[in-house]
Amino acid sequence: MNSDARSTRLPLGAAPWIGIVLLPVTAAGGLLVAIDGLPWITRLGVFSLGMSLTLALAWVAGRRILGTFATVSDLLAALREGDYGLRGRVRPGHDPLQGLLADVNLLSDALREGRRKRTEASRFLAKTLTALKDPVFVGDEEGKLRLINPAARQLIGAERATVVGRDLVSLGLSEALATPDHAVFHGRFPGGEGRWAVRRATWHSEGREHRLIMLRDLSAALGQEERRAWQRLIRVLSHELNNSLTPIASLAGSLATMLERQHAEDLRSDLQTGLETIGRRADSLARFLSGYGKLARLPPPRPHLFRLDVALARLASLDRRLPIDVASRESVTLYGDEDQLSQAFINLMRNAVEAALPVAGGVRLDWYTEGRRVCILIEDDGVGLPDSDALFVPFFTTKPEGSGIGLSLTRLIVEAHAGSVELVSRGDTRGAVATVRLPLLP
Structure with a gap:
């Protein structure tokens, strides 16, 4: 609809210019037709004057049109180079060529706004990937690396190396590329080894396919869960067994003290031996539980x-x-x-x-x-x-x-x-x- 409206508007807008340019020669011709009996010298002079004025007006109009086209050409060249800040000056009036300049300016504004949105989206994606603790790789349809976050650089040992543009397989990601989405594989990288869960995403940007691969280290998560489970178990065992061993040890000590005050040598000897055995067993179990307690009370490292x-x-x-x-x-x-x-x-x-x-x-x-x-x-x-x-x-x-x-x-x-x-x-x-x-x- 817009193109049809513009195509009907251009001839109507150009008609005043055509009328102004042809006005002198038209007026001279009408004057020569209306007045009879003029000498041929006068007729030639009137016609020459009208033609000269027409040519002068045509030259002025042509320069103006060519200047507008040159401005439009410069603007389009700037757009091809990605320079969306250059703008053409639009003169007031109903000149269709000035409308063309205005349309090119609007096109430049739209392209600049699109580039701004793409830049903001790219920065937001880069900051999001940087904040992620999981390694993330983004490759194109040719298998070349296009984006990588710090966790991924650390995983492949490329903190200070230039890897963008390299083939993903050459970076040691062949097994990750072959693993389906939501699947798990065991991989060894320069920066870590363990079981990795693979997450994938695909999208198109600027007519090209991009693939995102995110790896999640399952070994650390499983190890932490197992450690917490054992810690809870050990705390319960330590509490319950200590509650049982403490009165046994106390009773053994009390009975040994009482027997030392009696005179039944045979009875005292047998009971003394048994109670000493109970006491040693209680001490052994206490040391045994103390060793297990070290697992639950392991302090955080002080590196x-x-x-x-x-x-x-x-x-x-x-x-x-x-x-x-x-x-x-x-x-x-x-x-x-x-x-x-x-x-x-x-x-x-x-x-x-x-x-x-x-x-x-x-x-x-x-x-x-x-x-x-x-x-x-x-x-x-x-x-x-x-x-x-x-x-x-x-x-x-x-x-x-x-x-x-x-x-x-x-x-x-x-x-x-x-x-x-x-x-x-x-x-x-x-x-x-x-x-x-x-x-x-x-």
């Missing part, structure tokens, strides 16, 4: 920078039962709670030594950096691991005098530092290897 290689070498020299072979000499500085991590490594080294002693095996300690993480290996030539999936579950132990909290406490400490711990049997020979991965910096 600081420290030399991990120096700490590991010092810990390896603590156990005098079997020398631990330290294979690495790489200098590593770690940001973490040195006291808690030392306790975790002591537990792993002690388990390795206790597994190697019965078969006269050896224990080796090694570490190396991989990207922004450090990997610590504790390998033994011991009896191997039991066939069980409950190695890191509290209360589980294969040792006659074991409490079953060493490995559980180790995993809690390592996971509190955003790391992972793995204990597997060696495939080539007997023994086991414990692998701890920790981020170097937060």
Whole structure:
């Protein structure tokens, strides 16, 4: 409708200009027709004057029209270059060419407003992705990376590298690309390892398809839920058992005191032995529960920078039962709670030594950096691991005098530092290897 209205308006608007231009020559022709008997010189002069005025008016009108077209051409060229700030000056009146200038100005305003909205939407999307703690990757229809948030950069170890424009497969995302929406896969990246849930979204922008891939680390969430469940269980057990053990210990002490005042030697001897047994058992159970209570009362880490290689070498020299072979000499500085991590490594080294002693095996300690993480290996030539999936579950132990909290406490400490711990049997020979991965910096 707008184009039809403009096409009918242009000729009507141009008619006054055509009439003004032709007015002198028309008036001269009418004058020559109306007046008879004029000499031919006069007739030629009148006609020449009318034609000259017509040509002059046509030249003025032509320059004005060409100037308007030149302005329109400049405006369109600016629009092609993305410059929406250039505007044409519209003179008042009913000139259709001035209406064309006004339409080009309106087009420029509309394009500028559209670009402003796209820019605001892009900034809002970028800020939203930056605030997300889950890694987010945005690729185009060709599989090239177009947008990435800080969590995703940390995951693929590209905090300071230029990755926008690179192929998504070359960034180690082939498994994530092949995983369907809402599905879970196990992936290992330079910045983390675990089970990842995949969320996808697809949209079109500027005629091109864009795909969003968001990864959610399920390992951390499952570990936190499991830890809270065990903490609740341990608190209940500690409360109930302590309520039972406290009166037993008190009664045993009271009876022992009463028996010391009696003279029945045989009776006193038998009862004394039994009560001492009860007291020792009560003390043993109290120590047993105290060890489990450590799991529920593990304080949050107090991280600081420290030399991990120096700490590991010092810990390896603590156990005098079997020398631990330290294979690495790489200098590593770690940001973490040195006291808690030392306790975790002591537990792993002690388990390795206790597994190697019965078969006269050896224990080796090694570490190396991989990207922004450090990997610590504790390998033994011991009896191997039991066939069980409950190695890191509290209360589980294969040792006659074991409490079953060493490995559980180790995993809690390592996971509190955003790391992972793995204990597997060696495939080539007997023994086991414990692998701890920790981020170097937060």
